[in-house]
Amino acid sequence: MNSSFVKTLQTINLLSSRLFSKEYCNLIVLLTHFMDLRKSCRDNPNVRMQLVRNTIRKYLDKSCHIVFGENDAEAWGLRRQDGSHKLPEPTGEIYPKNLIDLISDVIGRSGLMTNVFQQPRDSNIYVSKSLPLVEIQSSRFEKTSKAVNWAYGRLTLKF
Secondary structure (H helix, E strand, C coil): CCCHHHHHHHHHHHCHHHHCCCCCCCCEEEECCHHHCCHHHHHCHHHHHHHHHHHHHHHHCCCCEEEECCCCCCCCCCCEECCEEECCCCCCCEECHHHHHHHHHHHHHHCHHHHHHCCCCCCCCCCCCCCCCCCCCCHHHHHHHHHHHHHHCCCCCCC
């Protein structure tokens, strides 16, 4: 039986052509609850990162960026730094700053923000066509909703 993580990856894979760029890596994985890991895993987080990378490569055939985070930083007594918390070495990452910086970097490399902000200041941007993510009547939508139902139970769609 597949784990919830694998079921999620299988569901995401159905939409991969709409979610992932062919030109650059835009998949970011946030591994939360870092402090809940066994001490041996915290001391060598590369093992966990490689396991996640391999699983994503197997089910999505994509590379990914990985960052660590801790949901209960105060309970673990993690040091605050500029509104974030510093994870212990060897990562030493500062969460959620590490995630925000990575998102910023991925968006910057994609050229998305450059394209958006290169519009002249006084120009108006008009959208001439609305494109839905999926057509409700399409077989792809039906296939995706069946996969979500299979992975997570009953899905009710209201329009």
